[in-house]
Amino acid sequence: MTTRWQQLPLISLVVAAGLTATLCLLPAGPLTGYDANLMHECYRHDFRAMVLQGEWPWWNPHVALGRPFFADVETAVLYPATWLVLPLGVTGGILATVWLHLVLALEGGRRLAAQCGLGPGLAWAVGLGYALSGAVLARLQTGQLQVFCVLCLLPWIWRAALRLQDEPGPRSVAHFALWLALGYVAGSPQILWHGLIPLAAVVAGRVTSWREGSRLLLAGIAGGVLAAALVAVQLLPFLELLQEGNRPAHDALFATLYGARGEDWLALLLPPGLLSSSNVEANFHVGLVVILAAGAALAYLPRERNVRGLAAGAALGLLLAAGNHTPLLPWLTDALPGFGALRYPSRYFLGSALPLILLAAWWLQRQRETHQLSRTALGGLLALQGVILVGGLGWQGRLYAVPPPPAHEQRIREDLAAEGMPRDGAWPRAALPRSLLRANAGAQAGVSTLTGFNNPALARTWHALYLLAGQPLPTFHRAEIRDELLPALHPWAACFSLSLTVDPSTGHVRFADPAGPRAYLTHQTLTVADWRAALRQIAAGHDYHRQALIESAAHALTPASGTPVGSAQIHQYRNQHLALTTESSAPALLVLAEPWYPGWVARVDGMPVAVVPANGWMRAVPVPAGRHEVVLDFHPRGLWPGLLLSLLGLGVVGLLLRRKPSHLVA
Incomplete structure (x- = not known):
């Protein structure tokens, strides 16, 4: 009862x-x-x-x-x-x-x-x-x-x-x-x-x-x-x-x-x-x-x-x-x-x-x-x-009634569909104000955003945005890129491979060819002290597309004779998986306008290859001469050791819960 x-x-x-x-x-x-x-x-x-x-x-x-x-x-x-x-x-x-x-x-x-x-x-x-x-x-x-x-x-x-x-x-x-x-x-x-x-x-x-x-x-x-x-x-x-x-x-x-x-x-x-x-x-x-x-x-x-x-x-x-x-x-x-x-x-x-x-x-x-x-x-x-x-x-x-920012995710999807949007295999990247797109709503709109409302933000990308915009770093609020920063980033559209624009007369979003490549090959590298030094050189006018800035001499390219040529094409782009084809007349560095972060691993024709930081915030993979298939996948580095510890912890908890309370033990 x-x-x-x-x-x-x-x-x-x-x-x-x-x-x-x-x-x-x-x-x-x-x-x-x-x-x-x-x-x-x-x-x-x-x-x-x-x-x-x-x-x-x-x-x-x-x-x-x-x-x-x-x-x-x-x-x-x-x-x-x-x-x-x-x-x-x-x-x-x-x-x-x-x-x-x-x-x-x-x-x-x-x-x-x-x-x-x-x-x-x-x-x-x-x-x-x-x-x-x-x-x-x-x-x-x-x-x-x-x-x-x-x-x-x-x-x-x-x-x-x-x-x-x-x-x-x-x-x-x-x-x-x-x-x-x-x-x-x-x-x-x-x-x-x-x-x-x-x-x-x-x-x-x-x-x-x-x-x-x-x-x-x-x-x-x-x-x-x-x-x-x-x-x-x-x-x-x-x-x-x-x-x-x-x-x-x-x-x-x-x-x-x-x-x-x-x-x-x-x-x-x-x-x-x-x-x-x-x-x-x-x-x-x-x-x-x-x-x-x-x-x-x-x-x-x-x-x-x-x-x-x-x-x-x-x-x-x-x-x-x-x-x-x-x-x-x-x-x-x-x-x-x-x-x-x-x-x-x-x-x-x-x-x-x-x-x-x-x-x-x-x-x-x-x-x-x-x-x-x-x-x-x-x-x-x-x-x-x-x-x-x-x-x-x-x-x-x-x-505490906060008027929510206008959400135009569906309208942006419709705009892009009406445009017959060309694709290079990657989601088009946008730098849109909050009045058009919420900072974290890229997936709802079918785009990748330059802005975000996250805590913490990645230091490399966050510093890159502020440094290239010529703005001082915030001392307290470090969770989002404010709308007022966006106009100062327009001259750097090629660095971030931006490809969405807003029609000022109608307010509609339009697709344009990316201002800079999402993936490209470079045959020259310059070693710098760290990623902050790389960002400072880019801000000073360094041609990072021609000569990639890297942080370790171990991945420096030997100068090739003549004028080597090459191309890179993304043909599969998912949340944590990228597949590309590269073709080059000499050894090169495949550079992606995607954030470098530990845990990204690469394979070139099935063989594991290092993923290295380039140009301060980007991701790069060394590739040999010739035509090659490159695949990148992401898994958090601490995942498997953490899973082992978690399973061990669950086992210990199970053993402790099986113990009888002390007042019941004779």
């Missing part, structure tokens, strides 16, 4: 469905936010298209001249919810993802509260309070879909960590590792970090002895290492992407700028925009009742371990959210690895929302247990808190 407790997940499903439907009616819904429109909707479209075509999405040639897809964790390829787009389509898959994650937030908050000793009624209030808070829903309303997913998983990760502390043993380590791994593949490692740092303070504050603390530290390290092994199949390619990316591993200014200050803190009490900042990154809204009750709970600080731990977690998150307005984060940035690579310190508050809500619920329960608060008064306070949060949700829905 089904009990009332077994029915509780069903309640979460129903409540989450109603909340999802409500969000779709608000001005800022889950599909219209900035990041969702420019990034996540495009990622899911590309993922779905590639999988349905029978290709695993290792590389995406349609965005930012070409970049890794699987290695970019924000694409969330390994996250189970991402696969919902296969049967449900992109829109249906995203809406189903929102619904299921609101269920996770509700259920996770409720179960975390129970782990902290709260009764069923207040545990439900914690789940609802967290799901409705600005920390969670404001991120969804501005389109930060993967941030939202990680935030909905945080209560489960926190609960697993508390079980690691309260119920030590192999099974607890395995559960913590599994939830931590799921939080990583959800697609926002930065937000996972922002939730784990306050969690460390929570468990440290609950420690009652050195012995318990040392045991917990070892168990936490074991869980973290096991989680890293579980996700190694994507983690190793991601680390390589970071190495090739445009974001520094350590930048104190980058990591501490734009901390919360002044009116930002009022958002704890009031919905954003009511005397407080309306910036989504400073949306700390948890409600007046939570702040007052959490503050009152501090009276129990000396004698209650849960209060000590939750207060420590809330305080650490709030202090770090202040960024460079307090000395704490700048000091940690200089002293410890990890703190200096992440931007928007105000996001550390996202790890403070949970302990603040739990503190408030703990105090309300204590007042009920000591008969200082009647059931009617408790119900009134919870109702007031609900009105505050629901009102704030509607209010911020108006504030």
